[in-house]
Amino acid sequence: MRSLISLSRRRAILRRSIRVLQGVFARAEVHGVENIPPHGPLLILFNHLSTLDGPLVMANMPGEIELVGPGDFPMTAAGQLVIRAYGITLINRGRADRASLRAVVDHLRAGRMVAMAPDGGTWEKGITDVKEGAAYLSQLTQTPMLPVGLGGLYRVPVPGLMALLSRPRITITFGEIMPPVPPSADRRRREADLRAASLAIMRRIYDLLPPEDRARYDAWGRAIYDLRLDFAAENGTPIVYNGPPLPDLSALGEFLAKPNLFRPMWQNARLVVDPFREGRFFPAMEVRLAARDLVRTLTAGAFDVYLQYRLGNARAGAALAALQALRDEICEWALQRGARLRLTPVIRLPEECDVQPDLHPSGVEGVVEG
Secondary structure, eight states: OOOSSOHHHHHHHHHHHHHHHHHHHOEEEEEOGGGSOSSOSEEEEEOOSSTTHHHHHHHHSSSOOEEEEEOSSOOOHHHHHHHHHHTOEEEOTTSOOHHHHHHHHHHHHTTOEEEEOTTOSSSOOOTTOOOSHHHHHHHHHTOOEEEEEEESOTTOOOTTHHHHHHOOEEEEEEOOOBOOOOOOSSHHHHHHHHHHHHHHHHHHHHHTSOHHHHHHHHHHHHOEEEEEEEEEOTTSOBOOOOSSOOOOOHHHHHHHHOHHHHHHHHHHHTOOOGGGTSOSOEEHHHHHHHHHHHHHHHHSGGGTTHHHHHHHHHHHHHHHHHHHHIIIIIHHHHHHTTOEEEEEEEEEOOTTSOOOGGGSOTTSOOEEEO
16 A cells, blocks of 8 residues: 655654653764755765664755665664665665666655765674765765764664663764765776775764774774684583584674674574673583574575675685584584583684674674783
8 A cells, every 4th residue: 555645754753752762861962964965966974883874964964865775785673764764775785786786876866965975884893894885976976975973873772771771972073075986097096996995985984983892893803803712511511522623713703793693693583602702501402403403594595795885705605614513523522522502703803902892792702912
């Protein structure tokens, strides 16, 4: 049934509602509104660490904008409701989604304002871990760009009792307009040009962030990840591993250590993967079954490019190889000896980096080393 309320009316209601929630559940500071032009075309580009980012940008713009969101796996029920009500353009990230790309190009060529995250998603990463999509769109349509720095939103509570009690301080800072990405001299230079433009966009966004958010991005960009395996008998006596050579576990450790990388995958896929979440000893068979389910999910269906898009092909391949070795070889060795396993993500930070205790997911006894 067609909605009785027009799209523009629904969008206006959503924008006002989010501004009300923003005032109730957070201490929000909005800066640089004078930098927003009166009309498009315009690409509004923000750093992305929370599902609240896009709605907050949309709500604090003076007028109606188009939003680009993730379409590669199902969102939560609340997310689906906002997507349908606002009419968000969904991109199937990690694939050649030509239809969605054409829709965004049409928005820009029609003179509209389009908001998207040039860093591609909410997972924890350095400021230079960026996708080239926003720069490509700017270059293709010769659209100027408005950088937006969102501060204080990492792992912020969604509107509810916890948010009401804490009322986190968030900042939304609109920067000065950046000119369109210039056309490349030839096709051979295009990739390098888009990479350079993408880095320039993220550096401009970085400059708009409060110091604590810059420090977080700095730590993520310099962190080194690993995964520690411990073995013990039923009575808790440690068992020394002397089985097949262990694979490179660093990419798997990175996957498990990042809340915004690991949690959306297993939650949206509805997997039971307690051995990878809880940081305690589990029977080897439980670890094997959880590893089996993770491999199946990450190599088929909606999540078959999940890791490749977020970690790159090499790191994704290493994480999958580690999961397969854990399933086939390491757990077999543990089963034969009646050993239990504990998986502990390890994060190593340079001495000059501030240690961020939220680098590993809650519920996992991760280790942060300076």
